[in-house]
Structure formats: structure tokens, C-alpha cells
Amino acid sequence: MVAPKRRSISLPIILSSVAVALTITLLLVWILVIARNMELLQATFVGNLSLLVGGIVSFVAIITVLVMFTVFLVREISEVRRQTSFIDSVTHELKTPLASLKLAAETLARPELAPDRREQLRVMMLQDVSRLVSLVDGILDASRLVVGHEAGELGEVVIADLIEQVASxxxxxxxxxxxxxxxxxxxxxxxFIDTTALRTIVSNLVDNAIKYSDGTPQIRVEAKRSEDGRHVEINVSDRGIGIAKGDLKRIFQRFYRVPEEAVRSRHGTGLGLFVVAALVKWLGGKIEAISAGSGEGTTIRVLLPDRSTSS
Known part of the structure; x- marks a missing residue:
């Protein structure tokens, strides 16, 4: 199967850059022509000055429109690429458990199958269904967050108890x-917080830390009061594949996955950290990714406001 051709981002950038350069050149030539003929047109100096200013403003407006068009076009092409990558990832995520469920169902149809083997297949099918439900829930969460998050159940949450439950x-x-x-x-x-939102945040962060670890995962989850005393700080650290400096902020974008083989070889849709970042922002908090680079592990730091400490 022939892969679809990807639209080049460099082409609109080059064309817009050439257009801007030509516009600036025309502006400079025009200013030079008027300046050289200004002595011959001293009687109408005010009119020429107004014309010059008007021309400069017009050219600046044209350049601004061109730059805005370029930025918009690049963003749209990047968004299409991310969506295409997302569709590929979701398709891959769906095929594996569905194929497993089909095989298990066909195997269960055998009359000579031993009872212990039937139980193994039943557990495996439940795990595959759970994986599919988790995938669908993640997509629905992301969709709701794009439209606007609705308040969930608010209540007092003992942070340590919630994290222990989620980790297990x-x-x-x-x-x-x-x-x-x-x-x-x-x-x-x-x-006092949206319990469901906080559970989703912690679950996604721990899940990601395990997923992107090499070998036996070594994860550390820390919850403490921040240095300013006004926030609860939650840190989820791993010793996994790490993140390049240029991707530390981009990983929170919708559909974005780091373009490295170590990431592509793992299951994912590019929605987990987007959901986390959106929920943290909705709760009035802040989130950041910290990593020394590829192979150096990652720490995701979340700061959530503790309004009980406010005066």
C-alpha cells in the first residue's frame, strides 16, 4: 500500500517569505523614489508626506496579513498531521485487543477445552475489554475537554489515599x-476538589511513567506541600526514555507524540497528557515536564491550588 503524500510545511513558509521580501523591497524602492523627488514637489510636501505615511501603513498591513496567513497555514497542516497520526495510533490500539478477543472467542467454542484454560481466556477477554474501555474513555475525555469541561463531584480528598488507590x-x-x-x-x-478529575490526572501520569520506562519500571510518586505553602505539589518521576528539550512543552498538545522510535513502538494516542494538562488548568493549577534528555527519565510536576490556605 502506498503511503499518502504529506503536505510540506516548508512550501507555504518559502512562498510567504518571498512575498514578504518582495513587499519590503517595493516599499523601500517607493520610499526612495519619493525621497529623491521630494525637492521637486516641495509645494505639495504635506500631500506627499501623507501619501508616504499612508503607503507605509498599507504595506505594513499587507505584511501582517501575509505573516498571519503563514502562521495559520502552518498550524493547520501541523494539526492535520497530528490528527492523521492519532487515527493511525487509535487504529493500532483497537486492532490488537479486537484480534485477541476474536481469537479467544474462537478458542472458547472448542468443546474439548479444559476448564482452567477457559478461565484464562475469560480473564484475558476481560482485560482486553478493559483496555478498549480505557481507550474510548480517553478519547471521550479529550473531546469533552475541547468543548468545555463539566464540573464533576466535588469533595474533600485525602491525597495520599487517592494516590495509593490509583497506583494499585x-x-x-x-x-x-x-x-x-x-x-x-x-x-x-x-x-476540596473534583475527585474524578484528580483521579484521572494521577492515573494518566502513573500509567505514562510505566509505559515509557525501559526494562523494570522504577516510578516515584511524591505528594507534598509546595514551597510557597499555597499549593499541593504532585511529582511523578520515572527512569525511562526521557524527553528532548524541544518536546517538553509540546507533549501536552492534543494528538502530539514525540517523533522517536522509542515512543512510536509503544501504545498511545497522544491524548493522555493533553487530558492531564487540560484538567490541571481547569482546576486552576500548573503542570510542567522536566527531563535532562533522551534516556534520562522524566518528572511531571503538577501544582494544584490549596484554597483552604487562602486568606
Missing amino acids: EVVGRHHIDRDAVVLALDDSLVL
């Missing part, structure tokens, strides 16, 4: 040792 769930989903996730939690931290 994610570890079980990945079938790894519970000791792979080390918790350093302040038991006194309590927030």
Missing part, C-alpha cells in the same frame, strides 16, 4: 510488581 489499580493493569511504584506521600494533605 495501574500496577495491576500493567501486571508489574507493586514495589515498582514508590510512594512518598504527606498523609496530612487534603484538597
